[in-house]
Amino acid sequence: MSDILQIKSVTKKFGNLVAVNDVSLSVKPGTIYALIGPNGSGKTTLVNCVVGLLRPDVGEVNIKGVNILEKPVVAKHLFSYVSDNPAIYPYLSGEEFIRLSGKLHGLSESVIDTRFSELKKIFPMADILETRTESYSRGNIEKTAFLSALISHPELLVIDEPIVGLDTASVEIFGRSLRRFVKQGSSVFISTHTLSFVEKFADTVGIIRNGTLVKEIPIGPKINLEDIYLKTTS
Ligand SMILES: Nc1ncnc2c1ncn2[C@@H]1O[C@H](COP(=O)(O)OP(=O)(O)OP(=O)(O)O)[C@@H](O)[C@H]1O
Ligand SMILES: [Mg+2]
Incomplete structure (x- = not known):
């Protein structure tokens, strides 16, 4: 099955700072992809490139084969986005x-x-x-x-750090509702700091450090994500 989200060689700079450095990844239908990484490692910048809020300096983003910058309206019908600081009226x-x-x-x-x-x-x-x-x-x-x-x-849900304010029971409800959501064939691309959430609910995790995607692994039953994360990012 073709990817619902394809990030191809995306680089985004702010002046001399390379916030996202040549990142490529893809999200399969019916799966949850979690992006983790230290503060300032480039997660929000990458998410903003995915949803069309930022234009990459290099590379491209396709949602179900539709380029987010070339056909933004078509692409935006395919996904929903929850920002790290949701604005509601x-x-x-x-x-x-x-x-x-x-x-x-x-x-x-x-x-x-x-x-x-x-x-x-x-x-x-x-x-x-x-x-x-x-x-x-x-x-x-x-x-x-x-x-x-x-x-x-939506066919794809893009969520930037959604659970900082949620209580323990709500995190569980949120995770289970994401699992129900992907069971119907939709997909999730989520950035978070909550490793226990990733271990429990995600299918794939990508670790980003200083703008570079340094590791990408499937979530298995015996994974010790904290260990892997600390070794990868320190
Ligand atoms: N608009 C901007 N102008 C200049 N620098 C920026 C801008 N947005 C982000 N940055 C810088 O880009 C880098 C990546 O920031 P980003 O917000 O993507 O990190 P993050 O991984 O989402 O961090 P956090 O975990 O704190 O949410 C940081 O060094 C940040 O200071
Ligand atoms: Mg962020």
Whole structure:
């Protein structure tokens, strides 16, 4: 099966700083690819190149064969993106924000109704979703952004450090919902610092250091990711 995400030889510089250095990787349909690496190693820069927020100096990104910069609208219909600092409108309720996301993807009211009634069951926050997001905690903002990304049933979900604000039970719910999501054939490209999450829920992990993808390994039952990570990045 062809890759849902292909990153080909991407380099991104900020002045003299090489934030991402000749990175190539691919994500297969039905899998979760986790990108890990120290602070400042280039994860967010790479994610921003993937979703078309940054233009690589060298290389290209294709979503299901569609170049993100050449055909951004076509490519953006294929994926949803949750940033590391999700911006959600403070004067809308969580439900209104999630529904708005569905409308922007061109979904009908009846499809939005059906999908929202499923989405609101994922986290135990149905009551919170009825209130304005201006009063939300960080974790609830992250959950709302995640749910809004799911409403379009994307083929690829790109998520930058999504679980910093989530409590332990919510991380588990989040991981299980990602597994259900990829079981239907969709894919996830996620950057995170939470190694236990990667060990439990990801299929493949890429380790990035100083902008370079230094290791890429499948997640197996006996993997000691902390050990591998520390040896690879120190
Ligand atoms: N807009 C920018 N202008 C200049 N330098 C930048 C810019 N964005 C990122 N950088 C630099 O690029 C490097 C990679 O940053 P990036 O945000 O991609 O790292 P990261 O792996 O996401 O880190 P973290 O784990 O803290 O989120 C860092 O040295 C950072 O200071
Ligand atoms: Mg980052």
